[in-house]
Amino acid sequence: MTLEQPNFLKLLCATRFAEGLPNKHLQCLCRGARLVRLSAGQTLFREGETEPDVFVLTSGHVRLSMNVPGRGAVDFLSAGPGDLVGWSGLISDGRMTATATARTDSVLIALSGQCLKEACEHDPQLGFVLMKRIAQVLSQRLLSTRLQLLDLFAEGTSA
């Protein structure tokens, strides 16, 4: 289902991902956008598959998992409203490094990876702003992963 661009702009503006981004850049992001509605349990993309678009969650929750031989799909992260998922489509070859499955009924804006790449090539300022925002998202994701790896809630010592 595709919405008119003004609606996409409104939807995107309401997300944390769009906070502080200039309107003219947000309009560029919305070019070629489409709306994705997932029912709980539906898969957005699969690990190893190529997915050209990137997604911004507007509502619901999506789980990311990786397939581990002998263990099956291991869930390692939840994404919620305002989170960006599937960024591989923009900064690498688009081969997904995780499987994304809706934990609850979810709505996402699919930003066209192709349109974004072209827009960034055409307008380096947009490219810088967008990549800076994605870097911020990835930085937070990395920090969160580090904290998980530290196993902070493992038993401590006291008297």
Add this chain to the structure above:
Amino acid sequence: MITPFPSSHPHNPWLAHSVRIQRVTQETPGVATYDMAFDDASVAESFQFLPGQFNMIYLPGVGEVAISISGDPGQRGVVPHTIREAGNVTKTLARLPLNSSIALRGPFGSSWPVESCVGKDVVIVAGGIGLAPLRPAILHLLKHRSELDELTLIVGARDSSLLLYPERYDDWRAKGMNVLVTVDRADESWHGCIGMVTAVLDRLWLRDASKTVVMTCGPEVMMWYTVQTAIRRGIPSAQCFLSLERNMNCAIGLCGHCQFGPEFLCKDGPVFCFDRVASRMKVEDL
């Protein structure tokens, strides 16, 4: 009004009161809540504490340990402490039968700033057993729910089997608190959120960040990044509070075991405004 709290009764900090282990509730593997009842009826009646304060639990012949009070500040007679088996004292305590007689002295230390939450939004962020020292604040704020705006609890645990007080969450939700739960590691049975509490805080809708109070307790690294996330979201650092833990021995700032720069955690803390301790939180070995 949320305030005023009755201040704790004047007490001799060295005087240990005899208590009996009235009830033990196994919370998670290795963690239990011990309801301790005073033997002396007059002490039972007069003992009051503020949310976030701790007692020194004394096991004769074994030792003494500082434990935060995890019960309702409005409750009289019985004082609950949620304790993880970790060292000699707590492991010995875990082996004692019901009605065993032990002792406690207290209450000690600073408290969560519940009185400054009136008319504000409150976000409580707890990790692991860090929910225990926050529970008195939660119970108190729920009693005064109408005096607050948004009230949110973000709870994190290693996995779902280690969540503290999970059976209470629905009751707290029913009383008007938004309870968000996340785990580091999920198995097939877990259908909730996966990830750190910081990620949940990052996406939490804030009505007005400038009028939001954050209280956090858990591993120090978690608290640090919780506050960093809060600040990035626009919450003033002066409105972020955390509870620190060090080796507390005397509980009145004499022995120096819990010294943290110019502060003694036992008497100046354990609850601090972030601004007061921020410069020392990343000092190695402090």
